[in-house]
Amino acid sequence: MSTDTLQALISRSALEWRLTFDALEFPLLLLEMDGRIVRMNEAARALAGVTFEEAIHRLLEVLGNGQPWSVLRLLLSQVAATGERAGTQTREEHGRVWDVAISPVVGPDGDRWGIVVILDITERVRLQESLRRSETMSAMGALVAGVAHEVRNPLFGISATLDAFEARFKRRTEYRRYLDVLKERVGRLNELMQHLLDYGKPARLDLAPAVLRVVMGAAVVACAPLAVRAGVELVLDAPPDLPAPLLDRNRAVQIFQNLLENAIQHSPPGGRVLFRAGRAADGAAVEITVEDDGPGFRPEDLDRAFEPFFTRRRGGTGLGLSIVQRIAEQHGGAVAAANRPAGGAVMTVTLPLVSGRR
Ligand SMILES: Nc1ncnc2c1ncn2[C@@H]1O[C@H](COP(=O)(O)OP(=O)(O)OP(=O)(O)O)[C@@H](O)[C@H]1O
Ligand SMILES: [Mg+2]
Known part of the structure; x- marks a missing residue:
């Protein structure tokens, strides 16, 4: 075999290897034990937001201090010390959860490398x-x-x-x-x-296609006396042409009623509760939001608000939101709590349009 053919074969297999490496949809890295990046596939570069040139032969620090990178550095020092595979799960600030694992391998010059696999x-x-x-x-x-x-x-x-x-x-x-x-x-x-x-x-649901405007209207009617007593205005805004999700009507009314009650209870007198519905961005679900201009959630409560019996309200049972969550999940949907940048809470209920879990 001539040198040229051999050369061609080698570059071909290097190319094949790189294509395979980059085609993997999950982030994959090859590291030296001191944290130097040997290789990083396309998915890893996209996740870290770096280019090939910015990362190759640099220390892991160039990837920043966010997750999963900071936990990766910890794992690497563990692997360097023990010579054994190490792995863990880590949660990013805005909610993504990663499974990070490093396996030690022997590199081409006999030095130790780590292969990092990161799964979302x-x-x-x-x-x-x-x-x-x-x-x-x-x-x-x-x-x-x-x-x-x-x-x-x-x-x-x-x-x-x-x-x-x-x-x-x-x-x-x-x-x-x-x-x-x-x-x-x-x-x-x-x-x-x-x-x-x-x-x-x-969890038995009595599902039927439901016109959201009507279901939401029923919840507004049920909450009207409370709103009047609190001096709070309820504003319903649901387009009539919204597709009809499959709902257990009574339970859906209960979801909305519990959310409206909370919003009214937290609104200042003269406040306004906005009760809106629209299509979710991906088109496969409807989104119903309840916004108020009260004090909003304490940041540390956002995760706990759905726990049964969690309450900060005098006379509250703390079951309102856990019932909401339960019913939303029974419909194959979800509910989320957040604070509005302008102040006040916003609760978002997502209900799927195609299939509901029974
Ligand atoms: N719109 C809101 N603004 C601010 N905090 C809220 C809001 N909705 C709920 N919370 C917080 O979440 C907690 C739990 O709400 P949840 O509806 O589960 O129970 P509750 O309203 O206290 O009692 P109940 O069982 O009578 O509904 C409340 O006590 C309150 O601290
Ligand atoms: Mg409540």
């Missing part, structure tokens, strides 16, 4: 979390609904007795303040039991 497992983690939550929720829901059901009967008895007592002794003003306290407490217990029962409802 955001969707997998989201599904796992949602599955775990729905399993815990159905177990807890069944228990809670059972208890709530048992408590409701005696509670109903107490309410009825209180009403009878009030009717009989309404002229005796010395009983008044005791009666008021009792009635208020029993009212709260009733509300709690109702919430617990809603929370525990099984």
Whole structure:
């Protein structure tokens, strides 16, 4: 074989190797143990936002301090120290979850290199979390609904007795303040039991195509008295030509009602709650938002707000948002909490247009 042919063969196989390396859709890097970048495929360069020239033969530091790069540096020092494979999961600030692993290999000159594989497992983690939550929720829901059901009967008895007592002794003003306290407490217990029962409802949905405007309108009507008392204006804005998602109407009304109640409760008097619907950017879902001009969520609460029994509201049960989340997920959708740049909270419910999980 002539030198030229050999040369051609070598460059051909180098090209093939590079094409393969770059065609891989997940980020892949080859590192020296001191952190110098030997190779970095296209996906890795895109993720780091660097060009080939900016990265090759530089130290890992050029990729910045964000994730997954900073955890990668930690892993590399671990591999350098132990000579064994190391891996971990890491979460980026805006939510992407990465699985990062480094395997040691022996490089062409006998020195040690590390092969880094970075996988985006955001969707997998989201599904796992949602599955775990729905399993815990159905177990807890069944228990809670059972208890709530048992408590409701005696509670109903107490309410009825209180009403009878009030009717009989309404002229005796010395009983008044005791009666008021009792009635208020029993009212709260009733509300709690109702919430617990809603929370525990099984996942069977009665799905039918629903005109969002109508479903949203029903929630507005249900919340109108609360809004009037709080001096808050409710503004409904849903285009009539929006495609109809498959919804369990009663439960969808409940989603919107819980969100509107929260928004009203957090609005200042004279405030305005915007209740809007539109198509999601990808066209495969509808998005319903509830915006208020209250104080918004405390940043540390954004993740916890959906936990059952998490509340900062006096007299709140903390089940409102977990019920919303549960119903949204039963529809194959999701709900997210955020703060508006201008102040106030915005809740976004996404409901798929094509298929709902039953
Ligand atoms: N629009 C909002 N603005 C600011 N904080 C909010 C808003 N909505 C919810 N929150 C926060 O999230 C917490 C949980 O809300 P959630 O609806 O689950 O329970 P709750 O309103 O406290 O009680 P309830 O069970 O009666 O709904 C609230 O206590 C509040 O701290
Ligand atoms: Mg609430």
